[in-house]
Amino acid sequence: MKGDILHKLKLYYKDEYIRLFQGDCLEVMDKIIEKGIKFDAIITDPPYGTTACKWDTIIPFNKMWERLNRLIKEEGAIVLFGSEPFSSALRMSNIKNYKYDWVWDKKKGGNIMNLKYQPYKVHEIISVFNKHKYYPIMEEQKERKSKTEYH
Template sequence: MTLELNTLYNSDCIEGMEKLEDKSIDMILCDLPYGTTNCKWDEIIPFDQLWEQYKRIIKDNGAIVLTASQPFTTKLISSNMSWFRYEWIWKKGRHTTGFQNAKRMPLKNHENICVFYKKLPTYNPQGIIPLVKVRKSSRRKGGDLLGKGLTKEYTTTHTNYPRSILDYSRDKKTFHPTQKPLTLFEYLIKTYTNRGDLVLDNCMGSCTTALAADNTKRKWIGFELEQEYCNKGIERINTNREQLGLSQASVRTINDLLEGGYENDSTNHTR
């Protein structure tokens, strides 16, 4: 089964991803449930099922970029150590939590962004500045302590390469309790994909990934189980798409595709 692009599916994410073709996704960008609240939508997705689908649908050189916060971060990384590569730190501007425990531990104003991949993915470092004069340097590879080893010449053509801390304040208008900044997700999408690539968010929530993909000229597919967030999310998506001069996106279900009944039923779906 082929799912439609630029479409939000009101579906369980595992069931939805099972319908995606092998190695069809250029990037997975997702704000997974952390399991830190008692909310139904915050239940941790079983890692074995999650990685079974992620590994199947991501291209060999695709990046899987997942937001996290301790203790969920440790659980997430441990669930696939062989693919984990590094993390970014999202500094939430001035937003700070943990005041109830301020006498016991430091206040918190960051989350983790974990990067997984099988093979080196697209990497477009953002904000780099070309050097007026190219710099060359020689460095030893191995055997430095003994003064031995091969010498390799490096050429530096740019400066201002990204560092691991990304400082982005939360968006002022939000409707989802864990909504991430639009500019942060635009940054990540531009870093790990090129124009025209396909981005998957299997837990759409506020649908920030869809907006970020539209704004950066990427394609997207999303899954969201909660009907309330589908309704609010598609409205947000289409308001943004209208401003960009793009056609309206739709909310669909997997059953719509199986039954072929979507075109004749406009009452149960938001166009």
């Protein structure tokens, strides 16, 4: 991989299946685009802009989608984690390719410092995007039961 554009990026983690790079995501994506690499899936947890932390600045959606669409294979999926109000803005930024959400029901919640101002967050929204029409497999589904008897 010497001489490879990706070799010049700051490698955060590597194993036989994945390589994680640390850096400004727009710059990292530009370097990967230069290399001509395409992905079956892109799964990421972008900043939501819900805190006052310097790193928690929302990536400009138009710049993000421009790059993600160049990196994903034609049949690939883009999966983005989020929390409200970020998730609503994210979906509306690419409503054409938005397909559905999953809800990650966490065992431990977050935002403990904000409990005086808002409820304890025990889930995150995972939004799925791709360029193709969704064709669900229509099979009878089991009713999902709550883990507790109280709602």
